[in-house]
Amino acid sequence: MSLEKVVANLVQKVERRFYGKYRGFVVDxxxxxxxxxxxxxVPSVLGSDVVTGWAMPCxxxxxxxxxxxxxxxxxxxxxxxxxxxxxxxxxxxxGTFWSKxxxxxxxxxxxxxxxxxxGSVQDPPTRxxxxxxxxxxxxxxxxDGEEMVTIQEAVNEHLITLDSNGITIKDGAGTIKIEDASGNEVVMDSSGINCKDSSGNEIKMNSQGMEYNDSNGNTIKMDAMSGFAGPGVKVNAGCNRVCLDSLITWLLQHQHVGNMGAPTPLFPANMADLIAARSGAPNGILSTKIKVE
Incomplete structure (x- = not known):
């Protein structure tokens, strides 16, 4: 084959090849x-109506x-x-391109x-x-001075922000739950916060106050009936009123020297209140804001 024929074939081959990048639009x-x-x-090569075969990704x-x-x-x-x-x-x-x-x-x-x-594209584009x-x-x-990382789920409006103020997690509509591999968990929702460990110990915080439940079945509730600054204390039957029983027994047995020099017990009215306190009935000794069950 002559050199002229080889060159002619190469020219013909090149003329039927399309090198470089062309603008296209996704159909499927x-x-x-x-x-x-x-x-x-690819309008500039095939016209606007012709669709290519499946284009491989790069x-x-x-x-x-x-x-x-x-x-x-x-x-x-x-x-x-x-x-x-x-x-x-x-x-x-x-790759892709943007237009205006x-x-x-x-x-x-x-x-x-x-x-x-x-409302607009960032200028200059530092983000x-x-x-x-x-x-x-x-x-x-x-x-500079605005360093920040955000992760946002747009449909349910969940957002994590990391910036100079710390780490902020916002829940749009549901519940935030943090749980480790051992089963310890913290749940935050519209009703309050609930913390629970893998042993069954639990702390609940809501509009009614605070409640602590341990794995042994003991419960402490702090709510509006408490005498503390905010919540209160509930001593349930699981505690068996050990401290109160011992104190009341000591007071009932206690005697002191009276005006005549003889041993004298508490005044009868006080004794009645103490006896009532041991039974859980209304009395004048225990605060009405301490409930004994």
């Missing part, structure tokens, strides 16, 4: 082979079993398209520390943002 992202492929239109990380960088563009998203070895039969999608339809940038808008979305179609967002702010 539901790959039946689950390989991250897309079907796209992503920064992956290529092995159960690992990789998986962010599938939505239908109608703008993507950059190439063709393997320039062959139209083997399209590749290699109606004069407004399609770049994701940043969120404030409370989760609300700012790294990952945001989905539903608004789920991860943000990393690098601006």
């Amino acid at each position: 992202n539901a790959d039946p082979e689950q390989l991250g492929r897309l079907r796209v239109t 992503v920064p990380y992956g290529g092995d079993v159960n690992q990789g960088f998986l962010f599938m563009p939505e239908v109608d998203a703008g993507v950059w398209v190439e063709f393997e070895e320039g062959d139209l039969e083997f399209p590749i999608w290699v 339809p109606g004069g407004e940038s399609e770049l994701p808008k940043p969120n404030n520390a409370d989760g609300s979305e700012q 790294k943002i990952i945001k989905t179609k539903k608004g789920h967002t991860i943000q990393l702010e690098d601006a």
Whole structure:
């Protein structure tokens, strides 16, 4: 074959190849082979009505079993398209691009520390943002004095913020539950806070006050009937009123020197109150804000 023929064949081959990147638009992202492929239109090469075969992804990380960088563009998203070895039969999608339809940038808008979305694209762009179609967002702010990381679940309005004020966890509509591998847990919801360990010891805090239950069945309640600054004390039958019984017995048996020099017990009225206290009946010795069961 002459040199001229070889050159002519090469020119013809090059003329039928398409090298470089072309703007495309996603038509279908539901790959039946689950390989991250897309079907796209490439108007400048195939016209607006022709849809390519399944375009293979070109992503920064992956290529092995159960690992990789998986962010599938939505239908109608703008993507950059190439063709393997320039062959139209083997399209590749290699990234995405944004536009300005109606004069407004399609770049994701940043969120404030409370989760609300700012009205415009950040300028200058000091914040790294990952945001989905539903608004789920991860943000990393690098601006001096404004360093912050936020993780937001947009539908139920759950938000974690890490900034100079510390770590804040906000629950939008449900319950915050923290649990370790041993079964210790803290539950926070609209009714209050409940802390429980794996042994069955439990502390409840709600609008009624505080309650402590241990694994032995003992209970301490602090509520509106207490004489403390806020909640109160409830001594139940499990305690058997050991301390109160001993004190009352000592008082009933105690005698002191009277005016005539003879041993004298408590005044009868006091004795009646002490006897009533031992039985749990109303009395003048124990505060009415200490309940004995």
